[in-house]
Amino acid sequence: MEASYITSAMKSQQLPRYTLPEVAFIGRSNTGKSSLLNSLLGRVNLARASRTPGRTQMINFFDVGGRLIFVDLPGYGFSVARPEVAANWQELIDAYLQRPNIRDFLFLMDVRRDVTVEDLALMELLGRNIPLLIVLTKADKLSRSKVNEAVQKVRAAAAARQIPVRDILAISSLKRTGIRELRELLIRD
Secondary structure: OOEEEEEEEOOHHHOOOOOOOEEEEEEEOOOOHHHHHHHHHOOOOOOOOOOOOOOOOOEEEEEEOOOEEEEEOOOEOOOOOOHHHHHHHHHHHHHHOOOOOEEEEEEEEEOOOOOOHHHHHHHHHHOOOOOEEEEEEOHHHOOHHHHHHHHHHHHHHHHHOOOOEEEEEEOEOOOOEOHHHHHHHHOOO
């Protein structure tokens, strides 16, 4: 699939303007946002992945075949940044969330972790306008029954808070499990 890096934004004034629909990748630090983006696009290092949580510190934009923009947002929940840098990230994310051309939010969670109050609060915020696609990453780390159990827990937690959910998928970027299905949900005409 043809894909290319476009630009990055560190400040709200640097956010580019596009008319193409955008798919935003958001989740806790170290959930595999960059790895998933690379897997979906069939690329190895288009989005920089790191073993160190909190490495994505800007909003990164990627063109997907001239039809769609993938947007890699900084992770939340882990920050080695100074408080003033973290405050700038919050302003940047708030400005990004106002964009009218966001078509999908991919809310990424590590399948091995329980849903937190922080996760649910962010899901509620994002789900106000667009039903979420919840992606449980690292599915290769658990048995199929444990993965199914995790999917049901997330589904129940979202339903209890009346968070609109388009779908919940368990994926593994490493083993490519669920990648084709997610790609078909995202890259549509």
